[in-house]
Amino acid sequence: MPHLPASTPLDIQLRRRYTSLGVFLPAGMTDSADEQRTIDALADSGVDLFEIGVPCLTPFLDGPVIASAYYEALARGTHVHDVLGTVSYASRRAPVVVMTYWESVALYGPRRFAREMKSAGAAGIMVVDLPDAQARIWSDTLAEAGLSSPRLVLPHTTDAALAQACATASGWLYAPAAAQESTGYQGPLDLAALARSVRRLRKASALPVVAGIGISTPALARAVAPLVNGVVVGSPIVGALASTGREAAAGLVADFATAVRTPVGEASRG
Numbered sequence: 048m049p050h051l052p053a054s055t056p057l058d059i060q061l062r063r064r065y066t067s068l069g070v071f072l073p074a075g076m077t078d079s080a081d082e083q084r085t086i087d088a089l090a091d092s093g094v095d096l097f098e099i100g101v102p103c104l105t106p107f108l109d110g111p112v113i114a115s116a117y118y119e120a121l122a123r124g125t126h127v128h129d130v131l132g133t134v135s136y137a138s139r140r141a142p143v144v145v146m147t148y149w150e151s152v153a154l155y156g157p158r159r160f161a162r163e164m165k166s167a168g169a170a171g172i173m174v175v176d177l178p179d180a181q182a183r184i185w186s187d188t189l190a191e192a193g194l195s196s197p198r199l200v201l202p203h204t205t206d207a208a209l210a211q212a213c214a215t216a217s218g219w220l221y222a223p224a225a226a227q228e229s230t231g232y233q234g235p236l237d238l239a240a241l242a243r244s245v246r247r248l249r250k251a252s253a254l255p256v257v258a259g260i261g262i263s264t265p266a267l268a269r270a271v272a273p274l275v276n277g278v279v280v281g282s283p284i285v286g287a288l289a290s291t292g293r294e295a296a297a298g299l300v301a302d303f304a305t306a307v308r309t310p311v312g313e314a315s316r317g
Contacts, residue, residue: 061219061255061277066278067095067276067278068094068096068277068278068280068300068304068307069097069144069259069277069278070089070098070280070284071097071100071285072097072098072133072137072284072285073099073100073117074102074125075121075123075129075130075133076116076119076285085296086136086137086140087140088294088296088297089296089300090137091297092297092300092301093303093304094140094141095277096141096143096170096277097137097138097140097142098144098173099143099144100116101130101146101147102117102118102120103147103148105150106148108229109229110231110282112230113230115289116285127151127163131163131164134167138167139168142170143168145164145171145173146173147174148174148175149181152172157188158192161188161194170194171189171195171218172189172195172196172197173197173199173221175199177198182211182212183214183215186217190217195217195218197219197257198213198220198221199223200220200248202240209251213251216254218255220252220257221256221257221279222244222245222258223258223261224241224258224259224260224261224262224267224271227261232260232261232263233261234261236262236267241271241274245258245274255277256275257275257277257278258275258277258279259278259281262280263280265302265303265306268280268306272307283303
């Protein structure tokens with residue numbers, strides 16, 4: 048499917064006839080030239096948007112596959128300024144959302160982080176552990192930089208916290224598909240619970256809803272796709288890159304892309 052221009056707001060990117068496929072890729076897994084070949088291979092296999100992860104020492108919301116990729120990237124000396132190069136290259140192929148922990152943003156400087164990611168070509172930044180006290184300031188910072196501020200909303204989020212998240216979100220709301228909060232879950236999904244969660248988010252906000260965490264197979268992606276505007280996969284692709292290589296990972300992306308290319312139903316139009 049043709050991509051909309053990278054400058055198109057994320058909420059417009061996701062309001063399409065078909066459910067979008069997002070692929071998460073930690074920056075710095077390999078050297079720059081090899082990483083660019085990987086980005087090209089994955090993009091050619093059907094990626095609608097990239098989530099580029101900023102390596103972090105304490106990725107407490109990530110399972111062993113992504114955490115290991117982060118540790119390897121850090122061991123290679125990957126820093127935020129290296130991530131900028133990854134974002135710049137990936138944004139030539141598809142819209143990019145930067146995925147990060149607040150620690151990385153705070154150490155780099157929030158305004159500098161936002162400004163430089165925007166200059167590199169990012170469409171948005173999602174801080175997965177955004178502190179409540181920083182939410183409004185961070186949202187305003189991203190708006191000033193011309194970036195979207197997607198928000199992760201965990202299933203047990205209170206009504207008050209959901210209202211705050213929606214008030215400081217733009218681009219999309221991110222709903223974990225699995226009850227387990229860390230990435231890498233490989234068990235069955237409670238689709239009825241996910242549908243309830245998505246309905247709750249849609250009642251609270253007009254933003255598109257994206258689902259990730261626990262969508263470990265194309266079959267699960269196919270089941271989730273009619274419920275949401277976008278499906279994001281991470282650990283299966285990162286694991287394939289680490290264990291069997293780029294060609295296998297690209298083939299898996301193609302399988303996921305085929306699985307989610309179902310017309311968006313009324314439940315997911317939002």
